[in-house]
Amino acid sequence: MVNKQTAEKPDLHPILRTVMLVPAGNVASYGQIADLAGLPGRARLVGKMLGQVPEGINVPWYRIIRSNGQLAFPPGSRHSELQTGLLQQEGVAVIRNRVKMRDFGWQPSLTTLLFELDY
DNA sequence: GGTGTGACAACAA
DNA sequence: TTTGTTGCCACAC
Numbered sequence: 001m002v003n004k005q006t007a008e009k010p011d012l013h014p015i016l017r018t019v020m021l022v023p024a025g026n027v028a029s030y031g032q033i034a035d036l037a038g039l040p041g042r043a044r045l046v047g048k049m050l051g052q053v054p055e056g057i058n059v060p061w062y063r064i065i066r067s068n069g070q071l072a073f074p075p076g077s078r079h080s081e082l083q084t085g086l087l088q089q090e091g092v093a094v095i096r097n098r099v100k101m102r103d104f105g106w107q108p109s110l111t112t113l114l115f116e117l118d119y
Numbered sequence: 120g121g122t123g124t125g126a127c128a129a130c131a132a
Numbered sequence: 133t134t135t136g137t138t139g140c141c142a143c144a145c
Contacts, residue, residue, distance in 0.1 A: 129140105
């Protein structure tokens, strides 16, 4: 069977495809994305890539935060305000530049991964 | 091939 | 909770 993501975004880097799997209303950490993308230990690469996402493609960069729940951008910065707004729109509570991973952290089921990630 | 750099992570105080 | 330190690894010089 042809995987949906692969069929529609064949040239997209695994990291970005993985980011697109994070559902609205949830957040994931850089390390988690790296792991799921098959690149354990490369959380920093995830950040680097998100900073270079070409315009026009729909990647929910704002759902990716640090493993401790903090937003990666400095509090009060324009980026963090934007990120906060986008998350709040989805129902994710952002308090003092941080999110409760306990409540909003993404925990994909094995079947989700098997169906959506095809590589 | 050494050195510095990241939208990080884990851990210690 | 906040700050510092160390580990991490691909990349660009």
